[in-house]
Amino acid sequence: MESPTKNNWRFRLHEVIYESNTSAGKAFDVGLLFAIFTSIIIVMLDSVERLHDRYGSLFSLIEWIFSFLFTIEYILRLISIKKPFKYVFSLLGIIDLIALIPSYLSIFFVGAQSLLVFRALRLLRVFRIFKLGHFLSEINFLTEALKGSVRKISIFLMTVLMLAVILGSIMYLVEQRENGFANIPESIYWAIVTITTVGYGDISPVTPMGKMLASIVMLIGYSIIAVPTGIITHDLALAARQKKELPESCPTCSREGHDADALFCKFCGSSLFV
């Protein structure tokens, strides 16, 4: 039963396209990433007016070749997998489709071609390639640590947003409409620009009262930028400790998770050093 499956062309196609443990699979992944990268560069260059005027038709041709190749790739992905719907509705599958559609839309609608920039989303595949190399353990470690931070960071971002709404609204009252704080949404935009310490300067306070309030907003932003850092540092340390503790295991009950300073197994009570 095993050998016919392995010789099956669909199985082998699946191995090349979806897996990366075979040399053909690796070559496919690297080649795909290279194609994605090149097609994005072309879209970028085409957006530069001066280059578009000169090489516009060449760029267009290359883009169509890539669109054609990516369409074939998409079809191959569909036919080589057992459950095509699972792929179509997966994150990568949706991105692959979004990256394809603009080319065909541009036949019917003028300007749809500019949606080609969504091909940049396909760059996310780079992490799949990374996994090949020795970056794997580092990526796992980071994602593990950050997963624990997501909830805390989102509470933090919610607080920042609420602060921005409140401080932006007050600033709208303090500074007048003619000073750039045209309406509350603009003032909230200003508050976010300020709290995150980006500070474009497209809107900035003019009145003394406004400058005083802005100073307070800045100092708040300056202080609370420390919170996500603290959260992530803490969760990194936690993830590292858990990772480090794994190897030690009790010689009696072989359960793991003992502290570095433990003398006896915390699960069965027998000495860890027999």
Add this chain to the structure above:
Amino acid sequence: MESPTKNNWRFRLHEVIYESNTSAGKAFDVGLLFAIFTSIIIVMLDSVERLHDRYGSLFSLIEWIFSFLFTIEYILRLISIKKPFKYVFSLLGIIDLIALIPSYLSIFFVGAQSLLVFRALRLLRVFRIFKLGHFLSEINFLTEALKGSVRKISIFLMTVLMLAVILGSIMYLVEQRENGFANIPESIYWAIVTITTVGYGDISPVTPMGKMLASIVMLIGYSIIAVPTGIITHDLALAARQKKELPESCPTCSREGHDADALFCKFCGSSLFV
């Protein structure tokens, strides 16, 4: 005694309005937050000149409906609690009142309507809703950790402010009045903008001497931004350790520091549950 109290309408009203363990209480909280959110969006949209010219009267109507609803809510809060004054002078009570007043002020004073933005303060209620869900332990953890940092952060902010006064004053001497550093308060504003790395660019040094001094100010700001981060990271780690360590101590040797999943003391090997 218990059942008549429970059937009492004031008790039930209190349960719905102030508590959130019953389904009616939860619905009330979610509905209230939705109303607050919508009313703020309306105030925001109304502040956009283009939309105000078009839908001004519609926005005004909706705002009055919300003002009416919030007034009823305020009255219900007053009559359903045993000690109304405690609510009136609590933080949330004051905010609720501040959010109500502008509507009624606008009958007598033109422009008072713009004070409606203070309704944004009511968004703070969102944290009460959060407490319903599984964010509770994370919020508790963060507030616990940050409470310990408040004093250290305020010393830090005081130092930054003093630095801003001193550096701003020196900058006022170095750069001339015509270079934007019009007076010492403006220069202090510039110093805060620079130390916090916001950098609007509305005021920036022009003379070589001023640029050199500004560079030093920036490097100072760049270095000390690390201090609040260090403080918060440290206090987060502390809070995490206390949370983890508090419950356990060995009943035999009374040594502490056991893991949450430990069954036996890691120091003397005796059971933790005698």
Add this chain to the structure above:
Amino acid sequence: MESPTKNNWRFRLHEVIYESNTSAGKAFDVGLLFAIFTSIIIVMLDSVERLHDRYGSLFSLIEWIFSFLFTIEYILRLISIKKPFKYVFSLLGIIDLIALIPSYLSIFFVGAQSLLVFRALRLLRVFRIFKLGHFLSEINFLTEALKGSVRKISIFLMTVLMLAVILGSIMYLVEQRENGFANIPESIYWAIVTITTVGYGDISPVTPMGKMLASIVMLIGYSIIAVPTGIITHDLALAARQKKELPESCPTCSREGHDADALFCKFCGSSLFV
């Protein structure tokens, strides 16, 4: 011998001016800080052209009164201390003198009055007042921790400065003189503005090549801003651990500094739990 010394007027003056354990000493410190603060506010307000035109002479009068008071304070400090030269050449002594001189200089030189801003330096005395209250242990903790970081932070700042020189010089070659990068010192100033993420925008790259290089500079700055934070967080944790370990002392040899998990004294080898 002790009582006559205590009744000595110089001793009592010293106690009031330099110490803060007596109520008179505390009152003097608070009063002095209040005077410093008010005099700085006056200097600030006087720098605002509009206010200077109106109240200039009033401000001038108040400033002279403060100058007179601070002169008396300086003389009292000199005569109430045993070694006046030690005070004169101490940091606070030099600052006190610098804060005094401008007033008297302004008699002979027009404009010297603007040097009054150096009075802001006297605000550093605020930390002495802080020591009165319950901020003492927090200040000690922070200064202790930061003392250990000074050397590492200075290596870091030196590296940042060198990076700024190198990257600024390269940027001067890439962008042309007409794009704002007028000369190498200006380019270095730009590099510092960028690495520290301040980003005024008074000088910003114009050419595509310059923008690409600037992006790299920004990403470098974005990454290395983490280094001082890491250093300070680490040293805070170190300082905290040392502070925490102090109370535990060996019951046999009474030496301190044992780990939280130690069972036996690391100095004399006897059990810590007799």
Add this chain to the structure above:
Amino acid sequence: MESPTKNNWRFRLHEVIYESNTSAGKAFDVGLLFAIFTSIIIVMLDSVERLHDRYGSLFSLIEWIFSFLFTIEYILRLISIKKPFKYVFSLLGIIDLIALIPSYLSIFFVGAQSLLVFRALRLLRVFRIFKLGHFLSEINFLTEALKGSVRKISIFLMTVLMLAVILGSIMYLVEQRENGFANIPESIYWAIVTITTVGYGDISPVTPMGKMLASIVMLIGYSIIAVPTGIITHDLALAARQKKELPESCPTCSREGHDADALFCKFCGSSLFV
């Protein structure tokens, strides 16, 4: 065999130029750094138009003297080392050559003189001098810790770059060409300026939709700036622990983790020095 080698002039030259344990070696290193520093200051001053017009010929003379001295130094380095090619192709060797070439190029090509700024790269030698003093252990500690972070930081930077490409591309679609987002590369430049919180303000969103998207980009940047900090803090702590723990292990129970000042094992109570 040893004494003739020591008296050999090439050996002694090598000791002076490459080593810094002899007083002559130290003097050479300090003198060299001083010469590099001065020559860079001259190049900087020469780039200031006003100074160039006045002292241009003097600067040119001094630059030629330094070029001559550095050429001699380079030749001496070549002849005093056993394997000259190893030096020529080392990092410092290449920098030394790059710093020399512009002077001689400027004879044939006008403008090549401005390449003299590459002399700034020679400042990297400052770290060799640092190693003389007591900064050695701190530098070793920092480089050791950062070495462990390089891989994680590069994954992080890659993610930031990809985010910048995706967000910049979307922003190019949202904002129109006339709003400063002229093409995709410019938009990516804007995204990097925003994510890193530099925020020049040379390009900033104009449309409400663009401002909303920009706010999201800022909040993303504000959150992920915490990641490198967390990484570096974590690796600093790791490096510190390893440094502290390596030397000791109890000769009786072979448990590790003793303090640097411990005399007896804290686990079994036996002496650490048998």
